[in-house]
Amino acid sequence: MALLTCHDLALGYEGQQIVQGLNFSVKAGDYLCIIGENGSGKTTLMKTLLGLQAPLGGKVLTGDGLRHSEIGYLPQQTLVQRDFPASVWEIVLSGCGGRTGLRPFYNKDEKALAKRNIEKMGLAKLTRRCYRELSGGQQQRVLLARALCATRKMILLDEPVAGLDPKAMNELYELILSLNREDGITVVMITHDIEAALRCADHILHIGREVFFGTKDEYLQSAFAQSFLKGGEGNG
Amino acid sequence: MAELFDKLSLYLQYPFVRYALIVGVLIALCSSLLGVTLVLKRFSFIGDGLSHVAFGAMAVGAVVGLTNEMPLVLAVTVISAVLLLRTGQNTRIKGDAAVAMISVGALAIGYLLMNLFSKSSNLSGDVCSTLFGSTSILTLSQAEVWLCVALSVLVAAVFVFFYNKIFSVTFDEAFARATGIRAGLYNLLIAIVTAVIIVLAMNLVGSLLISALVIFPALSAMRVFKNFKAVTVCSALFSVTCALIGLLTAILAGTPVGSTIVAVDILGFLIFCLIGRVKGGIKA
Numbered sequence: 001m002a003l004l005t006c007h008d009l010a011l012g013y014e015g016q017q018i019v020q021g022l023n024f025s026v027k028a029g030d031y032l033c034i035i036g037e038n039g040s041g042k043t044t045l046m047k048t049l050l051g052l053q054a055p056l057g058g059k060v061l062t063g064d065g066l067r068h069s070e071i072g073y074l075p076q077q078t079l080v081q082r083d084f085p086a087s088v089w090e091i092v093l094s095g096c097g098g099r100t101g102l103r104p105f106y107n108k109d110e111k112a113l114a115k116r117n118i119e120k121m122g123l124a125k126l127t128r129r130c131y132r133e134l135s136g137g138q139q140q141r142v143l144l145a146r147a148l149c150a151t152r153k154m155i156l157l158d159e160p161v162a163g164l165d166p167k168a169m170n171e172l173y174e175l176i177l178s179l180n181r182e183d184g185i186t187v188v189m190i191t192h193d194i195e196a197a198l199r200c201a202d203h204i205l206h207i208g209r210e211v212f213f214g215t216k217d218e219y220l221q222s223a224f225a226q227s228f229l230k231g232g233e234g235n236g
Numbered sequence: 237m238a239e240l241f242d243k244l245s246l247y248l249q250y251p252f253v254r255y256a257l258i259v260g261v262l263i264a265l266c267s268s269l270l271g272v273t274l275v276l277k278r279f280s281f282i283g284d285g286l287s288h289v290a291f292g293a294m295a296v297g298a299v300v301g302l303t304n305e306m307p308l309v310l311a312v313t314v315i316s317a318v319l320l321l322r323t324g325q326n327t328r329i330k331g332d333a334a335v336a337m338i339s340v341g342a343l344a345i346g347y348l349l350m351n352l353f354s355k356s357s358n359l360s361g362d363v364c365s366t367l368f369g370s371t372s373i374l375t376l377s378q379a380e381v382w383l384c385v386a387l388s389v390l391v392a393a394v395f396v397f398f399y400n401k402i403f404s405v406t407f408d409e410a411f412a413r414a415t416g417i418r419a420g421l422y423n424l425l426i427a428i429v430t431a432v433i434i435v436l437a438m439n440l441v442g443s444l445l446i447s448a449l450v451i452f453p454a455l456s457a458m459r460v461f462k463n464f465k466a467v468t469v470c471s472a473l474f475s476v477t478c479a480l481i482g483l484l485t486a487i488l489a490g491t492p493v494g495s496t497i498v499a500v501d502i503l504g505f506l507i508f509c510l511i512g513r514v515k516g517g518i519k520a
Binding site for chain 2: 072089104
């Protein structure tokens, strides 16, 4: 049984269809990269997977005891967050918000969980610092720690390395990879960086006019991937 | 100086002065609590917009001849607040434009109605006092004070109880929603509480100056503090202090209450800017 299954999914907004006939599944421990051109519906897909947006058709099914609210999420940064006066501690702790239900405050376990995740992301020294004063890479690690507070099973990342310098980028990729390999957390990541996708992921979902879903090796052998890779080289 | 204190203690013997102080402090407290969230959500102008809606509703109430306009004004304002804050990012008319549209629209219609149908002989005086608050805070009845106390306590309680959820929803609505926090519900709550505060605050500073009560404490606190809790606490203290100083000054010097409070807020903001600058300078 897969953690997440998409069955004949059609995506879009305001009645305009962007993608249709999406069929894929994510099993526990997978590392799936979603690639595709700008505007091909990657972020819309992610929002649909999270239940933030209803699909135009088809179904998103969760399995293996995964509840929708147990998916950790690393969104693209919003304008609001850039100058938000909040400490690292406050932000990471807010990842536990889905667990509290109607209880107004966080309990000991949740605080301990936040502390563990801060340490895991190597942010222990920055716990009391203000979020907006951190570097881009540090900010992403804070949001990753927050996502880990919301899940033990699966994280969805929406272009996590956008705007980072190469060093911070590689560090973040390593961190995500270690979460996948060592902690067994299922990773679904949107990325433009096809090289990193081929290095880290074991499954690839390519969306656009045509859709490909399969393992990395299958993807590399498909003619369609090769044209995309060539096209990428030609442009870049 | 002693003379001033004598004058003050004389004034404080009048119940209406005490009422004004109590209500003023409570309103300042509530508006500053919500202010932090509203400013961060880029809704600084919602106070302005909603207060104009309240003005319009008040005008309609006056024209229809209601003796107690409060329920109508409150209902209309709450509905507008819900509509405005609900829109979010995926609407045709963006947040700021929607606020501006409703704000001027309600102001114009309100004034038009008052002009066409008013039985009062001092129309411009009426309008001016609704817009700038004038003296109505000094003419509160005991019942109004109790209503205000009850609503303020409710607002503060809601804020404390849902503090962590409000933080999550303000910082990152998509994440909050994805992890099972009912963001829609909390946005609705924020909208309703905002409307209640604005209707309350109209007595204090009037329609035109309400934004000041919402914005200045939050912005001042953000100059100096860098985590959400400190900013919230500081903005509450800032707002209460400024309201007290403003009210006392207005009573002693006979200046208009609303604009005096706002003037003190501006002064406070400048001081906090300076503190922030100095603090930042030391660190750098």
